Amino acid sequence: MQSADFLTITDLWIERGERVLCKELSFSVQSGEVIRILGENGAGKSSLLKALLGTVLIDEGSILYLGEDITADRSNLHKDTLYIGHSVGLKKALTVRENLALYCPDVSIEGYQPILEELGLAPFLDMPVNKLSQGQARRTALSRLWLTQKSLWILDEPFSALDDQACLLLEKKIEQHSLAGGVVLLTTHIPLSSIQPRELEFAV
Amino acid sequence: MTYFSFFKSESLLLWRHKQDTLNALLFFVIVVTLFPLGIDATPDFLTVSAGGIIWCATSLAVLMSISRMYREDYEDGSLEQWLVSGLYLPFLILLKVTVQWLFMIAPLLLILPIVGGMLYLSEESFWVLVATLLLGSPSLFLIGSIGAALTVSLQQGAMLLMLLILPMYIPILIFATSAIKASEIGLPYLGSLAMLLAISLLSLVFAPFMAAASIKASVNE
Ligand SMILES: Nc1ncnc2c1ncn2[C@@H]1O[C@H](COP(=O)(O)OP(=O)(O)OP(=O)(O)O)[C@@H](O)[C@H]1O
Numbered sequence: 001m002q003s004a005d006f007l008t009i010t011d012l013w014i015e016r017g018e019r020v021l022c023k024e025l026s027f028s029v030q031s032g033e034v035i036r037i038l039g040e041n042g043a044g045k046s047s048l049l050k051a052l053l054g055t056v057l058i059d060e061g062s063i064l065y066l067g068e069d070i071t072a073d074r075s076n077l078h079k080d081t082l083y084i085g086h087s088v089g090l091k092k093a094l095t096v097r098e099n100l101a102l103y104c105p106d107v108s109i110e111g112y113q114p115i116l117e118e119l120g121l122a123p124f125l126d127m128p129v130n131k132l133s134q135g136q137a138r139r140t141a142l143s144r145l146w147l148t149q150k151s152l153w154i155l156d157e158p159f160s161a162l163d164d165q166a167c168l169l170l171e172k173k174i175e176q177h178s179l180a181g182g183v184v185l186l187t188t189h190i191p192l193s194s195i196q197p198r199e200l201e202f203a204v
Numbered sequence: 205m206t207y208f209s210f211f212k213s214e215s216l217l218l219w220r221h222k223q224d225t226l227n228a229l230l231f232f233v234i235v236v237t238l239f240p241l242g243i244d245a246t247p248d249f250l251t252v253s254a255g256g257i258i259w260c261a262t263s264l265a266v267l268m269s270i271s272r273m274y275r276e277d278y279e280d281g282s283l284e285q286w287l288v289s290g291l292y293l294p295f296l297i298l299l300k301v302t303v304q305w306l307f308m309i310a311p312l313l314l315i316l317p318i319v320g321g322m323l324y325l326s327e328e329s330f331w332v333l334v335a336t337l338l339l340g341s342p343s344l345f346l347i348g349s350i351g352a353a354l355t356v357s358l359q360q361g362a363m364l365l366m367l368l369i370l371p372m373y374i375p376i377l378i379f380a381t382s383a384i385k386a387s388e389i390g391l392p393y394l395g396s397l398a399m400l401l402a403i404s405l406l407s408l409v410f411a412p413f414m415a416a417a418s419i420k421a422s423v424n425e
């Protein structure tokens with residue numbers, strides 16, 4: 001028997017407000033795949049990602065995760081997912097270290113010193129997030145990719161506010177993740193240099 | 205994220221925002237002092253009304269401090285992170301409400317002897333007041349958190365909608381003040397205390413689920 005797809009999306013309908021964002025969208029995702037969702041501003045890329053996560057309701061359709069129907073209850077998916085959206089969920093009054101302790105409580109920050117150095121966060125560990133630059137805050141959120149072990153990464157415009165060096169670092173990390181069998185769903189408006197994700201056109 | 209790391213960061217956050225709690229306490233003290241000034245400063249009036257005054261001020265202060273308890277979480281994307289964390293949302297909410305309760309009720313109990321003295325509360329009634337606060341205030345927070353969750357995505361009118369929560373405070377207010385009044389005139393008051401406990405337990409069972417449903421709806425909006 002063929003093993004199940006990582007994700008199987010069938011006949012998905014999403015409506016937000018008055019607009020139908022997608023109708024009868026079907027696709028499947030295999031382990032090790034990187035998928036880039038394409039579409040203009042307002043096409044509904046973020047909504048699609050959130051619909052997969054269950055924070056935006058879907059009107060019709062079904063979602064299978066490793067062959068199991070999770071349309072009604074995403075908790076199994078959530079246990080293996082890392083989501084970083086437009087708003088990244090960092091607490092502004094807490095320091096970088098405290099935020100990482102919130103999201104990645106079972107790792108010791110000291111063990112990840114090299115990658116935090118590379119991300120340029122090491123000198124700012126004890127600075128509150130509201131005193132960081134946009135890019136530094138985004139780097140802090142993205143450092144969770146290195147500090148946690150989840151198979152599915154859902155990244156909504158992860159490259160925004162990043163400089164070239166950080167973009168390359170992130171692309172490398174995404175590549176590594178997919179080589180290790182992980183799955184990445186992402187949206188971005190910038191051209192990617194080192195990875196060639198499968199592209200999913202998003203249009204009604 | 206784990207329940208424990210969530211609890212720790214929520215406590216830390218409240219500590220960083222302690223000015224908000226201080227403001228609510230200040231508001232409480234001001235309301236309580238306005239009553240003797242505005243109505244009647246004689247011990248006869250104050251002893252019988254002390255319970256009512258303190259409980260009205262407490263309800264308003266609680267409402268004020270928790271009406272925005274999820275606002276920042278909504279704006280910075282934390283609510284979404286809670287939803288996809290794999291953790292059980294009603295329990296996260298319960299933890300957050302517990303932290304809010306501890307941070308507000310502990311300092312409130314500390315200033316209570318001063319406030320009680322100002323209102324000529326007898327010693328026995330003072331302890332009954334403490335009991336009503338310990339037993340009744342959890343329900344103020346739990347019910348209030350439903351209102352805060354319902355209004356989290358509203359730009360305007362959030363405070364107005366919060367006032368819709370106030371009617372649900374009325375039974376709590378009635379049982380609390382009647383317990384204090386009863387003790388003041390020597391009648392039994394354990395029944396009222398038991399009712400307060402019952403209301404708190406009931407809201408403990410229902411409020412986290414209702415707040416969780418409201419949060420899901422607000423994020424989905
Ligand atoms: N909270 C909301 N309530 C109602 N409609 C919304 C809400 N958020 C977004 N929409 C609508 O859904 C549509 C898709 O929005 P979405 O954010 O998914 O687009 P996007 O493809 O991610 O765009 P971008 O490239 O700008 O990030 C838009 O028309 C938008 O107006």
Ligand SMILES: [Mg+2]
Nearest residue numbers: 045046047156
């Ligand atoms: Mg988007």
